Amino acid sequence: MLTPEERTEIEAEFPHYPNRKAVCIDAMKIVQKHRGWLSDEALDDIGELLGMSSTDLDGVATFYNLLFRRPVGRHVIYLCDSVSCWIMGGDQQRNHICKRLGIASGETTADGRFTLLPVVCLGACDHAPVMMVDQDTHRDLTPEKIDQILEQYD
Amino acid sequence: MPDDKPLTGNMRSDGVALDLKAYERAGGYEGLRKALGGMTPAAVIEEVKDSNLRGRGGAGFPTGLKWSFIPDKAPHPRYVVANGDEMEPGTFKDRILVELDPHQLVEGMILAGYATGADIGYAFLRGEYTVGAERVARAIAEAYEAGYLGKDILHSGYSFEIYLHLSAGRYMCGEETGLLNALEGKRANPRAKPPFPPASGLFGKPTTINNVETLCNVPHIIRNGAGWYRGLSRSKDGGTKIYGASGKVKRPGLWELPMGTTIREIIEEHAGGMRDGLQLRGLLPGGASTDFLTGEHLDAPMDFAGVQSVGSRLGTGTMIILDDKTCPVGMVSNLEHFFSQESCGWCTPCWSGLGWAERILRAMEEGRGKPGDLEKLAFQARFWAPGHTFCALAPGAAEPLQSALKHFRADFERHIDEKRCPWK
Numbered sequence: 001m002l003t004p005e006e007r008t009e010i011e012a013e014f015p016h017y018p019n020r021k022a023v024c025i026d027a028m029k030i031v032q033k034h035r036g037w038l039s040d041e042a043l044d045d046i047g048e049l050l051g052m053s054s055t056d057l058d059g060v061a062t063f064y065n066l067l068f069r070r071p072v073g074r075h076v077i078y079l080c081d082s083v084s085c086w087i088m089g090g091d092q093q094r095n096h097i098c099k100r101l102g103i104a105s106g107e108t109t110a111d112g113r114f115t116l117l118p119v120v121c122l123g124a125c126d127h128a129p130v131m132m133v134d135q136d137t138h139r140d141l142t143p144e145k146i147d148q149i150l151e152q153y154d
Numbered sequence: 155m156p157d158d159k160p161l162t163g164n165m166r167s168d169g170v171a172l173d174l175k176a177y178e179r180a181g182g183y184e185g186l187r188k189a190l191g192g193m194t195p196a197a198v199i200e201e202v203k204d205s206n207l208r209g210r211g212g213a214g215f216p217t218g219l220k221w222s223f224i225p226d227k228a229p230h231p232r233y234v235v236a237n238g239d240e241m242e243p244g245t246f247k248d249r250i251l252v253e254l255d256p257h258q259l260v261e262g263m264i265l266a267g268y269a270t271g272a273d274i275g276y277a278f279l280r281g282e283y284t285v286g287a288e289r290v291a292r293a294i295a296e297a298y299e300a301g302y303l304g305k306d307i308l309h310s311g312y313s314f315e316i317y318l319h320l321s322a323g324r325y326m327c328g329e330e331t332g333l334l335n336a337l338e339g340k341r342a343n344p345r346a347k348p349p350f351p352p353a354s355g356l357f358g359k360p361t362t363i364n365n366v367e368t369l370c371n372v373p374h375i376i377r378n379g380a381g382w383y384r385g386l387s388r389s390k391d392g393g394t395k396i397y398g399a400s401g402k403v404k405r406p407g408l409w410e411l412p413m414g415t416t417i418r419e420i421i422e423e424h425a426g427g428m429r430d431g432l433q434l435r436g437l438l439p440g441g442a443s444t445d446f447l448t449g450e451h452l453d454a455p456m457d458f459a460g461v462q463s464v465g466s467r468l469g470t471g472t473m474i475i476l477d478d479k480t481c482p483v484g485m486v487s488n489l490e491h492f493f494s495q496e497s498c499g500w501c502t503p504c505w506s507g508l509g510w511a512e513r514i515l516r517a518m519e520e521g522r523g524k525p526g527d528l529e530k531l532a533f534q535a536r537f538w539a540p541g542h543t544f545c546a547l548a549p550g551a552a553e554p555l556q557s558a559l560k561h562f563r564a565d566f567e568r569h570i571d572e573k574r575c576p577w578k
């Protein structure tokens with residue numbers, strides 16, 4: 001079941017679109033914000049409110065890079081793997097993060113603290129290499145800077 | 155307002171967004187007052203046509219002409235969509251527009267709405283632009299409070315709503331009909347055209363889609379006039395352009411300059427030239443999906459015709475610089491990985507060919523290149539040409555590959571001959 005909070009936030013989007021189906025991406029983002037990822041049950045819950053099958057929702061969810069159909073860690077590191085960051089040494093930063101956390105790109109640490117995901121160009125190319133952790137953008141990355149940043153997320 | 159930098163001249167250097175008061179002090183919403191106070195929608199379109207403003211989203215379509223495609227008698231509701239997906243690698247200009255001066259976008263959207271008789275606008279931003287989203291949301295709220303949005307704007311009888319949509323992330327959301335599907339809560343596959351969005355767009359209704367930077371120009375054009383706007387430019391295309399440079403230049407960044415500023419001026423004067431010890435090998439002038447240019451093209455003006463005349467495209471106007479210590483094959487491999495990953499899977503030359511090319515390039519980088527690979531790559535790239543696919547993703551993917559095969563052929567051959575990447 002959707003929590004009252006999830007429901008209220010989703011319903012606040014209804015007036016912005018002429019039909020409920022159009023709200024599904026917003027709805028999935030809202031539920032993911034609260035639950036971390038989109039389980040089958042989450043899709044059922046959303047589908048019930050929007051009048052959609054969970055298969056339809058799954059079809060939409062799997063298209064988008066920022067909707068997760070598998071559990072992720074408490075914090076998601078989105079490391080840019082596009083061209084400007086690549087030129088500026090993004091691969092070395094990725095290797096550093098992987099070594100520090102003991103995971104490969106796409107994996108979650110055993111303690112469930114971090115998931116590392118590659119992401120398309122974050123649009124801060126004059127400060128490459130760049131990553132986001134959850135909602136925050138971090139620029140001009142170096143291994144030392146990455147260490148300091150990751151300390152801030154527990 | 156610094157007259158020569160209408161888009162960025164008012165922005166604060168401390169990174170704080172202009173609020174409504176500050177925006178108004180700089181002349182904000184005067185364009186809207188002028189339009190609603192005495193210009194017909196047709197007159198607004200004429201002014202924008204006269205200004206020679208061309209779309210800043212990559213294709214350079216004349217904006218006034220695009221607006222005129224909405225027929226007078228078209229049904230309602232009509233929509234205006236601001237395209238702030240900005241997932242083109244190496245492109246970072248719309249980010250500052252939404253983060254530092256969000257009212258400029260809001261006013262541009264209202265003017266586009268008035269010109270096209272639209273009822274509703276969607277500001278579509280990529281989900282990662284969390285700061286921009288917060289600031290655009292606040293600007294929309296402030297505009298409602300001040301009577302610039304909602305019913306009967308400034309007692310003109312014109313009504314317009316704006317909603318913010320944050321994307322869930324996919325390059326295809328930037329393609330205009332993919333974007334419409336995303337707004338409808340669907341997978342962002344593009345649509346077969348015709349019908350085009352002015353006839354049947356969002357929810358089947360007449361729709362105008364413009365890039366964020368395009369829309370941000372409009373308040374200034376209406377306020378100061380088309381002649382003034384054309385005078386900002388050094389070329390036939392009107393206005394200024396937000397240019398950018400990333401890669402190993404001394405000072406990567408963004409600069410608002412007259413349209414038609416040369417590549418050399420941007421790289422040498424504004425970006426400070428290459429970092430010490432590095433030489434320029436090439437550049438993508440306007441994002442990932444433009445053809446490589448080289449040192450011999452630096453005197454080309456960065457406007458639509460100028461870049462085309464030397465064999466590439468202005469694209470988004472944010473260039474990516476390749477230096478001599480960076481492997482061109484590795485760079486192309488990175489680019490084709492991006493295109494292949496972001497393909498929506500509709501057209502065979504795209505989903506199949508891009509993956510194939512990506513694998514060949516990666517193998518080359520890992521020392522497993524084979525004689526004949528270059529022919530295979532060129533053969534694939536030909537299938538991605540415009541007209542073979544439903545959208546411009548595949549043609550965009552062809553541009554850096556085909557041009558790299560031309561300009562950096564010897565580097566590709568060395569990878570195959572030496573069975574390794576000479577840069578590693």
Ligand SMILES: Cc1cc2nc3c(=O)[nH]c(=O)nc-3n(C[C@H](O)[C@H](O)[C@H](O)COP(=O)(O)O)c2cc1C
Binds near residue numbers: 211240329331547
């Ligand atoms: C794959 C793909 C991605 C695109 N991404 C964007 C984008 O992020 N932002 C944008 O404004 N235009 C993007 N475009 C171009 C749009 O389709 C469209 O031409 C543009 O938004 C029109 O606005 P304009 O006329 O103001 O330039 C993209 C095109 C393609 C084919």
Ligand code: SF4
Binds near residue numbers: 326497500
């Ligand atoms: S060219 Fe590629 S991205 Fe565009 S419609 Fe075809 S398969 Fe999809």
